[in-house]
Amino acid sequence: MRHLLTGFEFSQDEYLDILETASAMKKDPAKFRQELAGRSGAIMFEKPSLRTRTTFELAFYRLGGHGVYLDLQNGELGKRETIADYSRNLCRWVDCLVGRVFSQRTLEELAQYGSVPVINALSDLYHPAQAMADYMTIQEHLGKIKGVKVAYVGDGNNVTNSLFVAGAILGANVTSFNPENCTPDAVVFSKASEIARKNGCTIAVENDISKLKDFDVVYTDTWVSMGDNTPLDAVRKKFNPYQVNKDLVDQSGAQIVMHCLPAHRGYEITDEVMDGNKSVVFDEAENRLHIHMAVLAKLINA
Ligand code: CP
Ligand code: NVA
Numbered sequence: 001m002r003h004l005l006t007g008f009e010f011s012q013d014e015y016l017d018i019l020e021t022a023s024a025m026k027k028d029p030a031k032f033r034q035e036l037a038g039r040s041g042a043i044m045f046e047k048p049s050l051r052t053r054t055t056f057e058l059a060f061y062r063l064g065g066h067g068v069y070l071d072l073q074n075g076e077l078g079k080r081e082t083i084a085d086y087s088r089n090l091c092r093w094v095d096c097l098v099g100r101v102f103s104q105r106t107l108e109e110l111a112q113y114g115s116v117p118v119i120n121a122l123s124d125l126y127h128p129a130q131a132m133a134d135y136m137t138i139q140e141h142l143g144k145i146k147g148v149k150v151a152y153v154g155d156g157n158n159v160t161n162s163l164f165v166a167g168a169i170l171g172a173n174v175t176s177f178n179p180e181n182c183t184p185d186a187v188v189f190s191k192a193s194e195i196a197r198k199n200g201c202t203i204a205v206e207n208d209i210s211k212l213k214d215f216d217v218v219y220t221d222t223w224v225s226m227g228d229n230t231p232l233d234a235v236r237k238k239f240n241p242y243q244v245n246k247d248l249v250d251q252s253g254a255q256i257v258m259h260c261l262p263a264h265r266g267y268e269i270t271d272e273v274m275d276g277n278k279s280v281v282f283d284e285a286e287n288r289l290h291i292h293m294a295v296l297a298k299l300i301n302a
Pocket of ligand 2: 158224
């Protein structure tokens with residue numbers, strides 16, 4: 001049974017295979033219309049979503065399968081019945097579980113007690129399918145992933161962790177620029193660093209934003225993630241030096257600017273950059289669909 005819980009589950013070849021399949025599906029979707037005929041999945045969200053929900057539902061549809069959306073935004077999994085029982089029920093009906101959850105542990109329990117693949121659609125720790133779509137977008141715009149220099153700028157979070165994991169596996173050099181105490185997860189960092197070392201690339205964390213020079217990609221995300229009720233204005237002072245504005249992009253030398261979205265314009269990214277000619281944020285959003293199709297096909301048909 002293969003799952004996508006963290007992104008560490010797949011080898012470089014498997015990542016490249018998923019990216020290639022996603023590109024093929026993007027180019028010629030008609031060829032894949034029967035890929036998941038008669039198959040289904042439960043799509044469970046404890047947190048809000050535009051992109052991930054829409055694209056997982058459409059991914060099932062485009063492959064001839066069906067995704068059943070379960071709205072959990074009014075109650076976390078495990079409240080009405082145990083996560084184990086929830087999983088055991090669903091696995092009698094569907095071929096895959098897609099979950100956006102507060103705690104990574106919830107996904108691990110779904111996988112532990114279930115009998116079908118579980119896909120992480122964002123947790124407190126990871127956003128692995130997002131990172132796959134991001135590297136697909138980098139490949140499209142820069143023609144390569146290996147050796148590309150990616151600067152993540154802002155709050156070290158689930159998205160940063162997943163950019164580290166997928167970057168290390170795919171051979172990218174990823175540096176996360178964060179204020180002190182806003183760095184990515186230390187355990188993920190050390191596991192990803194080990195993989196990067198073997199693959200001849202680097203994963204790094206840096207506080208000093210003046211070192212943001214000579215990069216190919218600048219990537220940012222919200223300063224406050226879902227589940228944290230801190231108002232953005234309360235953290236503005238701390239994060240202001242890390243705002244992705246025109247000066248920072250010019251300083252970085254980057255050819256493209258990325259954001260997983262939703263963007264908080266005027267906070268982590270300015271309108272000028274978000275709407276500027278280096279911005280590829282809507283290509284990333286589009287690629288979520290193609291990556292989800294490829295991941296579902298790979299895991300369900302495994
Ligand atoms: N990037 C992303 O996961 O967007 P949603 O929260 O809208 O799904
Ligand atoms: N870090 C953000 C990503 C949203 C797609 C969050 O978890 O809210």
